[in-house]
Amino acid sequence: MTALLTIHHLCKTFDNGTAALTDVELSVSAGQVTTLLGASGCGKSTLLKIVAGLLSKSAGQIDWADVPARGDIGFVFQEPTLLPWATVRDNVALPFTLFHHKSPDEAARVQNIIDLVGLAGFEGAYPRELSGGMKMRVSLARALVSKPKVLLMDEPFAALDEITRAKLNSDLLQICAQEKVTVLFVTHSVQEAVFLSDSIFVMRPRPGRVYQHFSLTHAGLRNEDYRLSAAFGEKVREISLSLKASMETTS
Amino acid sequence: MTHETLLKFLAPLLLGLAVLGLWEALCRWQDVPVFVLPKPSDIFLALLENFASLMSSLWATLRVTLLAFFTALVLGVALAALFSQSRLLELMLYPYAVVLQVTPVVAIAPLILIWVGFDRVELALLILATIVAFFPILSSATLGFRSIDTNQRDLFQLYRAGRWQKFRYLQFPSALPYLLNGMKVSAGLALIGAVVAEFVAGSGAATGLAWRIVESGNRLQIPKMFAALLLLSLLGIFLFFLLTWLEHLILRKWHESARNLTL
Numbered sequence: 001m002t003a004l005l006t007i008h009h010l011c012k013t014f015d016n017g018t019a020a021l022t023d024v025e026l027s028v029s030a031g032q033v034t035t036l037l038g039a040s041g042c043g044k045s046t047l048l049k050i051v052a053g054l055l056s057k058s059a060g061q062i063d064w065a066d067v068p069a070r071g072d073i074g075f076v077f078q079e080p081t082l083l084p085w086a087t088v089r090d091n092v093a094l095p096f097t098l099f100h101h102k103s104p105d106e107a108a109r110v111q112n113i114i115d116l117v118g119l120a121g122f123e124g125a126y127p128r129e130l131s132g133g134m135k136m137r138v139s140l141a142r143a144l145v146s147k148p149k150v151l152l153m154d155e156p157f158a159a160l161d162e163i164t165r166a167k168l169n170s171d172l173l174q175i176c177a178q179e180k181v182t183v184l185f186v187t188h189s190v191q192e193a194v195f196l197s198d199s200i201f202v203m204r205p206r207p208g209r210v211y212q213h214f215s216l217t218h219a220g221l222r223n224e225d226y227r228l229s230a231a232f233g234e235k236v237r238e239i240s241l242s243l244k245a246s247m248e249t250t251s
Numbered sequence: 252m253t254h255e256t257l258l259k260f261l262a263p264l265l266l267g268l269a270v271l272g273l274w275e276a277l278c279r280w281q282d283v284p285v286f287v288l289p290k291p292s293d294i295f296l297a298l299l300e301n302f303a304s305l306m307s308s309l310w311a312t313l314r315v316t317l318l319a320f321f322t323a324l325v326l327g328v329a330l331a332a333l334f335s336q337s338r339l340l341e342l343m344l345y346p347y348a349v350v351l352q353v354t355p356v357v358a359i360a361p362l363i364l365i366w367v368g369f370d371r372v373e374l375a376l377l378i379l380a381t382i383v384a385f386f387p388i389l390s391s392a393t394l395g396f397r398s399i400d401t402n403q404r405d406l407f408q409l410y411r412a413g414r415w416q417k418f419r420y421l422q423f424p425s426a427l428p429y430l431l432n433g434m435k436v437s438a439g440l441a442l443i444g445a446v447v448a449e450f451v452a453g454s455g456a457a458t459g460l461a462w463r464i465v466e467s468g469n470r471l472q473i474p475k476m477f478a479a480l481l482l483l484s485l486l487g488i489f490l491f492f493l494l495t496w497l498e499h500l501i502l503r504k505w506h507e508s509a510r511n512l513t514l
Binding site for chain 1: 400402403405406407408409410411412416420421424427504505506507
C-alpha cells in the first residue's frame with residue numbers, strides 16, 4: 001500500500017517547555033483508516049494539528065506523496081465547529097465560499113455530500129436546530145465537500161451517546177469508501193479504533209510517542225454483528241493490553 | 252398573542268396606570284401646588300397646549316441622537332475592526348479611547364462649543380453626543396471581534412482564508428451579539444449625551460427637549476417641564492425597543508440570547 005504521508009522523528013515542544021511529542025515515526029497508507037490511539041495527554045491531537053499545518057513542529061519531517069493543496073486536507077474537530085449563523089447548506093459550502101468557487105458544479109457537490117451524510121431535507125436548518133449527531137454529520141460533510149486526499153478526525157464522536165456513535169462509525173466507513181478518502185483518526189476508544197481502522201498506532205504519553213503499531217484485517221462486513229464477534233473481541237483485548245502496557249511503561 | 256406575552260405588556264401598563272391614578276389622587280387630596288408637583292392631568296394638558304413646540308424640540312433631540320448614534324456606530328466598528336487586524340494599533344489607541352470615555356462630557360462641552368462656534372451649535376451637540384455614544388460600540392465590537400472560537404479560527408486557517416475572508420465570514424458574524432448589545436447601551440447614551448450637551452449649550456442656541464426643560468424651569472412652567480421629561484423618557488424607551496427588536500430580528504435564528512428575548 002502506498003504511503004500518503006510519512007512522519008519521521010517528529011518532535012513538538014511548546015513555548016512553555018512542555019514536550020508534547022518526541023521522535024514520532026508513523027506512516028499513513030492511501031485509502032486506509034489509520035488511527036492514533038492513546039490516553040488523554042499523549043499528543044494525539046497535537047500530532048493531528050501538526051499534520052494539518054495548524055501547529056508548527058519543533059523537529060522532524062512530514063513527507064507527503066503529493067504536497068497538499070488548498071482543500072486537500074479535511075478536518076473534523078472534537079466539537080462540530082459549525083458557524084451558528086449559517087444554514088447546513090452554507091456550512092457545508094464554506095470551503096467553496098473561501099475558495100471563491102460558486103459554480104453549479106459546486107452547488108451540486110454540496111447537495112450530493114449533504115445527501116451522502118443523510119441530511120437531505122435539513123439544508124435550510126440552523127445548527128441549533130440539529131441534534132449532536134446531526135451537527136457532526138454536517139461537520140463531516142464540510143470536511144469532505146472539497147474532495148480532500150486525507151481526512152483528519154480529532155475524536156469526532158467522543159461527545160456522542162453510544163448508539164449515535166456506533167451508527168456514525170458504520171456510516172463513516174461507508175462514506176469514506178464511497179469518497180475514496182484516506183483517514184487519520186484520533187480516539188481513546190479501543191472499540192472504535194478496532195472497528196474503524198486498518199492500522200492502529202498506540203501512543204504513550206509524557207512525552208507522546210508511538211508505543212506499538214497494529215495492522216488489522218477485517219473479514220467480512222463491518223456491521224453490528226461484527227462488533228459482537230469473537231474476532232472483534234479478541235482484537236479489542238489485544239490492543240487494550242497494549243494500551244495498558246503503554247501507560248505502565250510511562251508510570 | 253400568548254398569555255405570557257399579554258402579561259408582559261399588561262403587567263407594567265397596569266402598574267403605570269395605578270401609579271398615575273395614585274399620583275393624581277394624592278395631588279388633589281393634599282392640594283399640592285402645581286409648581287412643586289403637577290398632577291398627571293396638568294402634564295397631559297401642558298403636552299396638548301405645547302404640542303407643536305414640544306414636537307419640534309423632540310425632533311431636534313431625536314435628530315442629534317440618531318446622527319450621533321450612527322456616527323458612533325460607524326467610527327466604533329471601523330476602529331474595532333482595525334484593532335482586530337493590528338494588536339499594535341489597539342495597544343496604541345485603546346487607552347486614548349478610555350480617556351475619552353472617562354472624561355465627563357460636561358467638562359469638555361464648553362471647549363467643543365468654543366472650537367465649533369455658537370453659530371454651529373448643532374454640530375457641537377453632535378460631537379458631544381457622539382463622544383458619549385462611541386465607547387460602548389468600540390468596546391463591545393472589539394470584544395466581539397476578538398471572541399472567536401479556537402477551532403473555528405483553525406478551520407479558517409486550514410482553508411487558508413485571507414484576512415478579509417476571516418473578518419467577513421467569521422469575525423463580524425461572531426461579533427454581532429456583542430455589537431448589538433453595545434448598540435442598545437450606545438443609543439441610550441447618545442440620547443443622554445445630546446441632552447447634557449444641550450443643557451451646557453443652553454442660552455436658546457439649542458432647540459431640543461433639554462432646552463425646553465431649562466426654559467420651562469426658568470419660567471416655573473412645571474407641567475410643561477414634566478411633559479418634556481415624559482417625551483424624553485418615551486424617546487429613550489422607543490430607541491431601546493427599536494434596538495431590542497433589531498437584535499431579535501438578526502439573532503433569532505441562531506443565537507441563544509435571542510431565543511427568549513424580552514420584547
